[in-house]
Amino acid sequence: MHCKDIVRLMHHYLDEEVTKEEEMQIRSHIATCQDCKRHFQELKRTIAFVQSLSHTKAPEGFTDRVMAALPKERRKVSFFDRIKRHPLLVAASLFVVLMAGSMMSFWTQGQERFEFSAPQAQNIKVDEDRHMVIVPAGRTVEGDIVVRNGSIQVDGDVKGNVVAIDGEVYTASTAHISGEVEEIHEALEWVWYNLKKVFNSLVSS
Numbered sequence: 001m002h003c004k005d006i007v008r009l010m011h012h013y014l015d016e017e018v019t020k021e022e023e024m025q026i027r028s029h030i031a032t033c034q035d036c037k038r039h040f041q042e043l044k045r046t047i048a049f050v051q052s053l054s055h056t057k058a059p060e061g062f063t064d065r066v067m068a069a070l071p072k073e074r075r076k077v078s079f080f081d082r083i084k085r086h087p088l089l090v091a092a093s094l095f096v097v098l099m100a101g102s103m104m105s106f107w108t109q110g111q112e113r114f115e116f117s118a119p120q121a122q123n124i125k126v127d128e129d130r131h132m133v134i135v136p137a138g139r140t141v142e143g144d145i146v147v148r149n150g151s152i153q154v155d156g157d158v159k160g161n162v163v164a165i166d167g168e169v170y171t172a173s174t175a176h177i178s179g180e181v182e183e184i185h186e187a188l189e190w191v192w193y194n195l196k197k198v199f200n201s202l203v204s205s
Contacts, residue, residue: 001025004185006036014047114150119143123156131167137174144179 006029012018013026030037114131118124123141125134131150135141139156144163151167154175161179162169169181 001029003029003033003036006030006033007039007185010036010040010043014043114148116145116147116150118145135175137172 006026009018009022009026013023018026026040030040114128116126116133118133118141120141120143123135123139124145125136126132127134132153133145133147133150134153135145135156135158137155140159141157142159144160145152145158146161146163146165147167148165149167150164151170152162152164153170153172154162154177155172156174157176157178159178161182162177163180163182163184165184167183169183171177171181
C-alpha cells in the first residue's frame with residue numbers, strides 16, 4: 001500500500017472509522033516506514049493536545065473580570081458600516097472565496113484524467129500507460145512541469161517547479177531542480193497551491 005493511502009487511512013483511524021483489517025494495514029506499514037510512523041505519532045500528539053485543552057478551566061470569576069474590563073460600547077456598528085470602512089479587504093476576501101470555490105470545482109472535475117503541462121516538450125518523454133512524465137538524464141526543461149493524475153520522473157535538469165497533483169515526484173541522483181517540488185493529494189492543498197501561484201504572479205508583475 002502506498003504512503004498516501006496509509007495517510008488517508010490514518011485519518012479514518014483517528015476518527016474511529018476503520019475496520020480491524022485496515023488498522024492492521026496501518027500498523028504493518030508504519031512498522032517499516034519511518035516517515036509514516038513519525039506522521040502518525042504527530043497526529044496522535046496533536047489530538048491528545050487538543051483533547052487536553054478541553055479539560056482546562058479558567059479561574060473562578062475570570063469571565064466577569066474580563067467583561068468588566070472591556071470598554072463600554074458607544075454605538076453599535078452595523079455589518080454594512082464595516083464593509084464600507086474596508087472595501088479592499090472585502091474585495092480581497094470575496095476574491096479568495098470565489099477562487100477557492102472554482103479551484104475545488106476544478107479538482108472534482110478532473111479526478112481521473114491524466115494530463116500535464118510543460119514547456120519544451122521535445123525534452124521530455126511521456127509514458128501514457130504508466131501515467132508518467134520523464135525528464136531524461138542530460139536534458140534540461142526551462143519552466144514549470146505540472147502533472148495531474150500521474151507521476152514525474154526527473155533524471156535531468158528542471159529550471160522551475162515540479163508539481164504532481166494526485167501523483168508522485170521521483171528524482172534520480174543526476175537530477176537538479178531549481179524550483180520547488182510539490183506533491184498535492186488533497187483538495188485544500190490544491191486550493192492553496194493555486195492561491196499561492198496567483199499571489200506570486202501578482203507580486204512578480
